[in-house]
Amino acid sequence: MKDPLILVIEDEESIRGMLRMALEIAGFECIEADNIQSGHTMIANKRPDLVLLDWMLPGGNGIELLRRLKREDSTKELPVIMLTAKTTEDNMVQGLEVGADDYVTKPFAPRELIARIKALLRRSPGVLQDERMQVGKLILDGESKRIFLGQEILEMGPTEFNLLHFFISHPERAFTRGQLLDRVWGANVYVEERTVDVHIRRLRMALQSASLDYSSIIETVRGTGYRFSSRSVVPAAERFEASGMHSAHWQ
Amino acid sequence: MKDPLILVIEDEESIRGMLRMALEIAGFECIEADNIQSGHTMIANKRPDLVLLDWMLPGGNGIELLRRLKREDSTKELPVIMLTAKTTEDNMVQGLEVGADDYVTKPFAPRELIARIKALLRRSPGVLQDERMQVGKLILDGESKRIFLGQEILEMGPTEFNLLHFFISHPERAFTRGQLLDRVWGANVYVEERTVDVHIRRLRMALQSASLDYSSIIETVRGTGYRFSSRSVVPAAERFEASGMHSAHWQ
DNA sequence: AACCATTGTCATAATTTTGTAACGCAAATG
DNA sequence: CATTTGCGTTACAAAATTATGACAATGGTT
Structure with missing residues (x-):
């Protein structure tokens, strides 16, 4: 899996380096x-998985x-950890009230910070x-x-599961190996295209x-x-029923 | 078992979000x-298991x-936790006198709030x-x-008990280590994900x-x-019986 | 204080999963 | 047909992920 992307918004060079x-x-x-x-621009463009936001910043308060x-709906779910120099309750309260998911006061132990980041990140994937x-x-x-498949449970590895998941949600359409690598393995992953063949076989x-x-x-x-196509295996009767819902339905 | 339903009555958007x-x-x-x-309408219609009620509210005082x-008899048993910004003894006393089952002053630690909610839910039969x-x-x-297990009593630590309790109430569903930490250990607990493995083993x-x-x-x-799955151990006949009660029942 | 149960972490072993290379057949090409 | 190109298969070693055993810290008891 791809490493989580963290955006650090902090004006002090030295702290940024440490982080x-x-x-x-x-x-x-x-x-x-x-x-x-x-910072705002980067959030829009790079889509980080989490943001470390300094409390005091030039060009507008961090809060x-x-x-x-x-x-904004598009960023409402993005986890944010506030970094604050002051220990006053006030800041913390204000931060949490506005929606910070957590906060850390400087100076902070890197270990603790990492732990909190992980704690927040683990909540993200289970949403979609x-x-x-x-x-x-x-x-x-x-x-x-x-x-x-019918009554039985099919055993397969994670990659095969993801592959099937992708196929079943994009039926009746041909994909190149490159497209499959991008969308199932994830972008910027360097893997031989022929590897797809092997996983297709395993699937x-x-x-x-x-x-x-x-x-x-x-x-x-x-x-x-x-291409994932139900035409080849599903009997005509069932096909009609399924096609109405674009070949898949939820319950 | 269905998750307990909590109603939050609070005018400040940000706090609602955090809660x-x-x-x-x-x-x-x-x-x-x-x-x-x-809020009153929702109590009547949705039948929540517990209410978090802000002290100060527009359109009528929370109290x-x-x-x-x-x-009212129908809602007399409904647990209510008051949320109050002020620490003054007065409020608290007044609230408890009127019948609040507990109260929490802002700012509150989510962890503490959750603990109190659970403590109250434990009292209401059939919920938690x-x-x-x-x-x-x-x-x-x-x-x-x-x-x-059959006739015998199984020995295990509290964590393993909680883990099993969670699993048995959420069968046939895969959880990430992070989700388990959040829901069995509690939110805002910073523990290594691998620790879950160890407790799974102990269980x-x-x-x-x-x-x-x-x-x-x-x-x-x-x-x-x-994932907790009865498929692997429970014979088909028993499975049918159990599934009818959504795999669990209480007395 | 000594003891015991419970926990969270590590280090290490055991397993599974993944990515590649290699080989052979089948389908296009001409 | 002889070739070339594309795909299916298989076998393996590397990479990931989990299982396990041991240990130290913690907290509560006796």
Whole structure:
């Protein structure tokens, strides 16, 4: 999985440096801004997973930015940790009230900061996930992270699960290996394109149970890549029912 | 078991937001009202398990609503926690006199609030604690805080008990280590994610008696976390019986 | 104070999953 | 047909992820 991206908005060069080092050691990607202005821009462009925001900043108070972030829907969910020099209760309270997800007072122990960052980050991924989709007798349950074929549970690795998840939500459409790598493996991951073939095979293998064989639901599009198509396996009757909901439905 | 439903009656948007986040992380359902009026309506319609009531509210004092709630039989039992900005003894006393079950002064630590909510919910029957749940031959008795496997009593530490309690109330669903930390250990607890592994192991160890071995009822979901699934241990016949009660029932 | 149970962390072992390379067949090309 | 190109398969070693055992800190008891 890709390293989480942390944006540090802090004007003091030395503190930024320390933070960058601590963050990178802990395995985070790190980008920096030294003022509200560029900080806001970076949030819009780089889409960080979390923001460390200094309380006092030139060109506008830090809490001002925080307020703006929590007001906009697009950034409302973005976790923000306030960095404050003062220990006064006032600041903390005000920060939390405006919507900071946590705050840390300088000087802070890097270890504690990292722990808090992790604590916040672990809440993020579970938001956009748990759906349930079905095509024919093939069911993908995002909650339990399982695949059912009829009554049986299919065993497969995480990558195959993600691949199937992507396919089942983008049916009847051909993707190149490159597209699959970008959208299933994630951008900026350098992996041989032919590796996709191997995972396609593993997925096909997994798509057969004792009684049913759905392996051909993933079709090869020669010269292009692969396509998930229910036409090849799902009987006509079921197909009609499913197609009405764009080949998948949730319950 | 369905998550307890908490109603937050509070006019300040930012505080509501913070509360919602804290509550949801702690595993509660959350609905909100920004004034006495709609708050009262929601209590009647949604039947929350507990109410967080701000002291000062537009359209009628918060304590006014509290008084009304405690007067009516239908809502007399409904636990209410007052939120007050002032630390003055007066308010607190007045609130408790009118029948608030607890009160918390702002600024409050989310952790403390959650703890108090749980403490209150424990008292109301059938909501949080005193339940008895069963999956196969595994029985969790909330009152005695004991676990039975068939005839035997299983020994385990508090954390393992809580973990099992959480799992048994949320079966057939995969959780990340982070989610487990948030919901079993509590929000705002900074613990290494790997620690979950260790407790899972301890729980699995505990889940075997002399005659029965239920350790595999906790499945590891590679790349994600863990899942409590009765499929692996409970015979089909029993499974049917249990599933009808959503895999758990209480007395 | 000594003891015991419980916890959170590490270090290390055990397993699974992943990415590649290699080989052979099948489908286009001409 | 002979070639070339693309894909399916298999086998492996590297990389990730989990399981496990040990240990020190903590907190409560006796």
